[in-house]
Each structure stands twice: as C-alpha cells, then as structure tokens.
Amino acid sequence: MILDRVNKVFHSLCMRVFLCFLALIITCVFSMGYTYYHNSYKLLEENTYSLLDSVLFQSKERIDGKLEQAAEILEGLQYESSFRRITLQNYKNGYSNYYQDVGAVGARLHSIRDNNQELIDSVYFYNKNGLELFTTNFSPVTHIMSGKDVWKLYENQNTESARWRMIHDDKLFSDTSQRKVLTIYQIVNSQKQDIQYYIGMNLKTEAFLEILNRSDFEENGYVAIVGDGRILYSDNYQESYRVNNEIIEIIQKSGYESDWLHVENDYHEKLLLKSTVLCNGWRLTAVMPETDLRNQINGKLHNFITILGFVTVIGIVMSILLSRSVTKPVKELAEKIDRLEYGNMDIVFDVNSSGEAGILAACLNNMVSRIKKLLQEIREKEDQRRKYELAVVQSQINPHFLYNTLASLKNLVQYGESDRAVHMTDMLIRFYRTGLGRGKMTVTLKDEMDHISSYLEVQSMRYGDKIGYQIDIPEELNQARVIKLTVQPLVENALYHGLKEQDTAGMILVSVRKEGEHLVICVFDDGKGMPLEHLEKIRKEIDTDFQNYDSSLTFGLRNVHQRIQLKYGEGYGLKIQSVEGEYTQVTMTLPLQDY
Numbered sequence: 171m172i173l174d175r176v177n178k179v180f181h182s183l184c185m186r187v188f189l190c191f192l193a194l195i196i197t198c199v200f201s202m203g204y205t206y207y208h209n210s211y212k213l214l215e216e217n218t219y220s221l222l223d224s225v226l227f228q229s230k231e232r233i234d235g236k237l238e239q240a241a242e243i244l245e246g247l248q249y250e251s252s253f254r255r256i257t258l259q260n261y262k263n264g265y266s267n268y269y270q271d272v273g274a275v276g277a278r279l280h281s282i283r284d285n286n287q288e289l290i291d292s293v294y295f296y297n298k299n300g301l302e303l304f305t306t307n308f309s310p311v312t313h314i315m316s317g318k319d320v321w322k323l324y325e326n327q328n329t330e331s332a333r334w335r336m337i338h339d340d341k342l343f344s345d346t347s348q349r350k351v352l353t354i355y356q357i358v359n360s361q362k363q364d365i366q367y368y369i370g371m372n373l374k375t376e377a378f379l380e381i382l383n384r385s386d387f388e389e390n391g392y393v394a395i396v397g398d399g400r401i402l403y404s405d406n407y408q409e410s411y412r413v414n415n416e417i418i419e420i421i422q423k424s425g426y427e428s429d430w431l432h433v434e435n436d437y438h439e440k441l442l443l444k445s446t447v448l449c450n451g452w453r454l455t456a457v458m459p460e461t462d463l464r465n466q467i468n469g470k471l472h473n474f475i476t477i478l479g480f481v482t483v484i485g486i487v488m489s490i491l492l493s494r495s496v497t498k499p500v501k502e503l504a505e506k507i508d509r510l511e512y513g514n515m516d517i518v519f520d521v522n523s524s525g526e527a528g529i530l531a532a533c534l535n536n537m538v539s540r541i542k543k544l545l546q547e548i549r550e551k552e553d554q555r556r557k558y559e560l561a562v563v564q565s566q567i568n569p570h571f572l573y574n575t576l577a578s579l580k581n582l583v584q585y586g587e588s589d590r591a592v593h594m595t596d597m598l599i600r601f602y603r604t605g606l607g608r609g610k611m612t613v614t615l616k617d618e619m620d621h622i623s624s625y626l627e628v629q630s631m632r633y634g635d636k637i638g639y640q641i642d643i644p645e646e647l648n649q650a651r652v653i654k655l656t657v658q659p660l661v662e663n664a665l666y667h668g669l670k671e672q673d674t675a676g677m678i679l680v681s682v683r684k685e686g687e688h689l690v691i692c693v694f695d696d697g698k699g700m701p702l703e704h705l706e707k708i709r710k711e712i713d714t715d716f717q718n719y720d721s722s723l724t725f726g727l728r729n730v731h732q733r734i735q736l737k738y739g740e741g742y743g744l745k746i747q748s749v750e751g752e753y754t755q756v757t758m759t760l761p762l763q764d765y
Contacts, residue, residue, distance in 0.1 A: 195485035199478060218463055219430065222391075222444045222456040229385040229393055233378060234449045236289060237334075240354050240373055241450075243282055243290075244332055248356070248369065250278060257297065257358070257367050272301065279305040291351050291374045292343050296320055297367035306343055307374075313344035320368055324357050332356045334450045336398040340372055350375050352402075354450075378402060390459050396421045396445070397452030410437045411459050421445050421453050432460070594631050598624075611737075612763075615682065615689075616648040618657050622680060625658055629665060637669055639678040647682055650689050651763045653733055659726035660693040660744075660756045668697025668754050684762060691758040699750040709746055727756070734760065 247253055252274040255267075279293045283305045292306040296317035304314065315323075320342065335353040343349075355370030378395060382404035385393040392406040396418055413421070414436050424431070424445045431443040440460040445453045619641055626639040661678060669676035679694040700708075712728045731744040738761055748754040 195488065196482060199481050199485060215463070218442075218458065219444075222442075222458065225385045225393060226444060226446050226454060226456050229381055230446050230448060230454050232381045233395070233454060236373070236377055236381070237354075237448060237450050239286070239289060240371055241332055243286065244354055244356065244369065244371055247278065247282065250275070252278070256301065257365055259299070272303070276303050276305075279303055283307055289373055289377045291340070291349070291372040293369075293371050294320070294342050295367065295369045299366075304343070308343075308345055308349075311343055311345060315342045317368075324355065324368055334397070334452070336395075336400040336452065337375060337402045338400070342370075342372070352378065375402065379404065385456075390462055392457055394455050394457060395448070395452055396455055397450075411435070411439055411441065411457065412437070413441065413443075413457065417441075417443075421455050424453065594628055598628055611654060612651045613654045614648065615643060615650040615652050618652050618654070619643055619680070619682075621655070622657050622661050625661060626665075626678065633670075636675050637665065637678070638675065640680070642679070642681040644682065644684070647684060647689070649764050652689070652691070652760055653737060656730045656733065656758065657691060657693065659730050660758065663726055663756070664693055664695035664697065664754065668695035668699075672698050687762050689760045689762045691760070692755055693758075694753060694755045696753050699748045699752050699754050701750050705746060705748050712744060712746075730758070734758070 248257075252271040255271050256275060275295070279295070282293060283290055287307055290307060292308075293304060295301070295303040298317075298321065300317070302317045323341075332354050333356065335355065337350050337352055340349045340351045351372035352375060353370055353372050355368065357368050359366045379402070382393045382395070382402070383406070385404065390406070390408060390411055392404045392408075392411070394404065394407070394413075395402040399415065399418060399422075401413065401418060412435060413433075417433050417435060420431065420433065421443065426447045431445075432440065433443060434440050442458045442460055442463065443455055445455040448454055623641060626637075626641075630637050630639065657680065661680065664678050669678070676695060676697050679692075681692045681694070683690050683692075708727065712731045714728065727744060727746070734743045742759050742761065745757045745759070746754070747757070
C-alpha cells in the first residue's frame with residue numbers, strides 16, 4: 171500500500187513538473203556557476219601573472235639600479251688620474267709622487283665605502299708590483315687573503331671589462347662570522363704594457379635582499395636572483411619550494427623575457443616561474459607555488475559551492491511552489507474528469523481559473539455538452555437503425571410475394587412440373603434463409619448477390635420470359651463487405667416499378683465495379699423509366715426520415731439510402747438516374763472493405 175502510494179506520487183504530474191522545474195533551475199545555476207568559476211579561474215590566473223609581471227618589473231628597476239651603481243663606481247675609480255698613474259707606473263721623474271698617488275687612491279677607496287655604505291661591503295686593490303689597498307665596512311678584520319692568493323684565484327679570468335660573481339662566501343676578508351657577498355671585479359694582466367692588477371668590490375647581500383623582500387607576494391611566493399648556477403632567495407623562501415640545479419639551468423637559459431614556466435622541484439612541488447634578465451646578465455625570477463594558486467581557486471570554489479547550495483535550496487522551494495501553482499488547477503480538472511469517466515455527465519468545470527486552466531475548463535465544459543448531445547444522437551440513431559432493420563425484415567416477409575410464389579408452386583405441382591416446383595422451392599428457401607437469418611450487419615458481396623439471384627430466379631419462374639436478369643460481379647470483389655439486404659430492395663423496385671407494368675420483355679442488370687477506394691453497385695432496368703418531375707421527387711424523398719415521411723413508393727430506396735449513411739456517412743448512399751420510356755439506374759456507393 172505504501173509502495174503504491176509512493177509510486178503514485180512519484181509518477182504524478184506535480185512531481186514531474188517539480189522535477190522539470192528543479193532540473194531547469196539546477197541546470198541554469200550550474201551553468202552560471204561553471205561560467206563564474208571558469209571566469210574566476212582565468213581572472214585569478216591573469217591577476218597572478220599580472221602581479222608577477224609587476225613585481226618583476228619593479229624589482230628589476232631597483233636591482234638594476236644597484237648593479238649599475240656598482241659598475242659605475244668601479245669604472246669611475248679606474249679612470250681617476252691617481253689610479254691610472256699607479257697602474258701604468260707613469261713616473262718618469264722617479265717615484266716622488268708615487269706615495270702621494272697611493273695615498274690619494276686609498277683615500278678614494280675609503281670615500282667610496284663611506285658614501286655607499288648600504289651597498290658596498292668592501293673594496294680591494296692589488297697589483298703584482300706588491301701594492302695592496304683595501305677598505306671594509308666592518309671590523310675587526312681577522313684575516314685578509316694575500317694578493318698572490320687573490321691573483322691565483324682570478325688569474326684565468328683576465329678581462330678588459332668588469333665581471334660579476336654571484337653570491338658566495340667572502341674569502342678576501344674575514345671577521346668573526348662567515349659572510350656572503352656579491353662581487354664585481356676586473357683583472358688586467360697585460361705583459362706588453364706591464365699592467366697587472368686586480369680590483370674588486372664586494373656588495374652587501376642585504377642591499378639586494380631588502381629589494382627582494384619588499385617584492386615578496388602571496389603566502390609562499392618569493393623573488394630570487396639567479397646567476398652562475400647560484401641563487402639568492404628572499405626571506406619568504408621555504409625549503410619545500412626550493413629550485414634545484416636543473417630548474418636553475420632552465421632559468422639561466424630562458425630568454426630576456428621568459429614565458430611562464432611550469433616546473434616541478436625535488437619535493438614534487440609544482441612551481442610557476444617568470445624570469446627577466448638583469449643588466450649584468452643575471453636572471454631575476456619570481457617563483458610561486460601552484461598550490462597557492464589552487465588554494466585561491468579553492469577559496470573561490472568554496473564560495474561558489476556555498477552560493478550554489480543556497481541558490482539550489484531556493485530553487486527547490488521555488489520548484490515546489492511553481493509546480494503546485496501549475497498542477498493544482500490541473501489536478502482539480504483531473505478529479506472531475508475521473509468522475510466524468512464513471513458517467514457523471516453533470517460535472518461543471520470552473521472556468522474562473524486563470525490562464526490555460528480556465529481555457530481548458532471551458533473546453534471541457536463544451537466537450538461535456540457535446541458528448542451529451544452526441545450520446546443523445548447516438549441513442550436516436552441506434553433506435554432509428556433498429557427501426558430500419560426491423561422495417562427491412564418486415565419487408566422481406568412480403569405477404570404478396572409469398573402468396574404469389576406459393577400460388578405459382580401450386581400450379582407447377584398441379585401440372586406435374588415437380589422439378590421446377592422443387593427448384594422454385596429451393597430458391598425461396600435460400601431467399602428467406604438470407605433475409606431472415608440472424609447475424610452480422612454486413613455480409614460478403616457474394617452472399618448478397620446469391621440472395622438477389624434467389625429472388626430473381628423465383629420471379630423469373632413466375633413471369634417467364636417477360637423478365638430476364640444478369641448479375642456481373644468480378645471475382646476479386648466477392649469478399650468485399652456490404653450492408654446486408656441493401657441490393658435486393660433496389661432489384662425489387664426495378665422489377666415492380668420498371669418492368670412489370672410494361673408489355674414487352676425487360677432486363678435487369680446488376681453490375682459491380684471498383685472505383686479507387688469505393689465499391690460501386692449498379693442496378694439497371696430497361697423498363698418504362700420515369701418523368702423528370704417524378705425523379706426529382708424520389709431523389710428528395712430518399713433523404714427524408716421514414717418516421718417523418720411515409721411513402722410506399724420510396725420506402726425501400728429510402729431505407730437502403732439512410733442505412734448506408736447511418737453506417738458510413740453522408741458521402742455514401744444511392745444515386746438515381748432515369749429517362750422516361752428508356753431506363754432507370756440506381757447506383758449504390760460504399761467504401762471498399764474486405765473485413
């Protein structure tokens with residue numbers, strides 16, 4: 171019982187409308203949500219890329235400024251006259267001014283250090299003649315690498331221009347703690363000009379870290395300087411997001427402005443990289459873990475799911491309300507229709523309902539009214555059909571025909587024509603067997619023609635050579651169905667009203683043909699025919715209900731015509747043609763049916 175009730179509710183119109191509304195609303199919500207999520211993802215990705223581009227641009231400008239400042243200091247020092255005289259050993263008048271130049275260069279080194287304390291860690295000068303000058307921004311200095319050791323360290327890197335060394339442990343100077351620096355240096359070793367010297371500036375890592383730290387973004391994103399296979403990280407750097415040597419090589423091989431790189435480090439962390447080239451050839455790289463991007467996206471997704479859940483609940487409530495508003499009038503109509511199904515024809519549908527329900531109610535009221543009218547018409551037609559059938563049966567029991575036939579039989583017996591009497595008796599029996607037998611309303615065309623044949627055979631035996639007949643029916647139409655006892659009244663009319671009253675012999679022809687989807691039966695006699703006025707009167711009378719108009723002249727024709735129209739409609743029935751003194755033909759048109 172409960173299962174049946176659940177099944178009924180599930181298959182109800184209200185539930186179906188509810189599910190349709192719900193599916194529509196959820197589809198719209200999810201479509202909009204997917205679009206929102208997809209666009210948010212793209213926007214977030216674009217914002218991230220834009221942020222990294224902005225970070226790189228700003229940091230590059232500031233770091234390039236520091237690097238260019240260091241390069242300009244180093245280049246400016248080498249072009250000072252005191253420094254050039256020392257390096258070129260340009261003292262033709264002896265070395266009286268040599269020590270003065272040394273003092274001037276040493277003072278210049280201290281001046282450079284004092285004026286650029288935030289950038290310069292230390293400056294060191296050495297030439298192979300034994301001169302060694304230096305200055306530092308820290309104290310105490312616990313160890314200084316000898317000039318010869320420095321020369322050994324750099325002697326294979328002779329260059330006419332400055333070179334850079336990425337972050338490394340400072341081995342020139344030492345104090346109580348290990349220090350890391352960046353170095354710009356130049357080595358000149360020209361035997362031809364007898365110029366041999368090393369000059370280098372150690373730059374503070376703090377000067378660059380300050381820029382990198384100010385450039386940090388997101389929770390775990392960081393900025394780093396990459397060069398010489400080494401990397402200087404900002405303070406936001408975490409070990410799990412470290413780039414390995416393989417990734418560093420990829421960064422160093424990237425172009426001036428690299429595309430966005432997606433890489434994976436030794437910790438299986440996926441990283442998003444963007445690099446640009448600094449003025450000294452190093453790469454400035456922004457590194458962002460893709461997990462940060464996913465976390466932001468997940469945050470958007472969480473917000474989206476919350477909104478989606480809220481909208482879905484609202485959608486369910488709206489679906490329930492909408493389905494009820496739509497199905498309530500329909501449900502009321504269905505209940506009344508159910509009562510109508512059980513024969514209650516006094517149902518009145520409420521036409522005051524709004525929209526289509528009101529229109530449907532009005533249509534149903536009209537339908538009920540028409541059904542009542544049709545039922546009444548059907549009852550009347552059934553009564554009329556029974557009366558027609560009864561009239562047909564009564565017409566078959568024609569006392570005059572039976573009386574005359576029996577009289578003819580008596581004469582045959584008296585004159586000893588027993589064979590003809592037996593034959594007439596057989597024909598009479600076959601005639602009444604078909605005419606009075608109970609059964610279906612329709613019979614095969616062959617059975618109907620056998621009935622006519624029996625009737626005409628009896629009549630020809632009565633009237634002798636005065637009456638002849640011929641029945642022409644194609645064999646393929648034998649099984650066509652016709653209304654029972656419809657052709658015999660036409661033959662009887664042809665006999666009694668066409669041939670009987672004339673002095674000469676006459677012929678009745680019954681023919682059958684197929685015209686498209688119609689079956690056409692013609693009954694022709696070459697009797698006296700009828701005047702046009704009489705013909706028009708008969709044509710008019712056969713369309714009149716025999717209950718309202720009684721005429722023995724047209725009773726049989728009218729009965730047949732209206733029985734055909736009761737069963738098949740007004741497109742079928744009889745058509746009469748006649749020419750006075752020549753012929754009369756009655757054409758019956760039926761639908762071609764073989765079942």
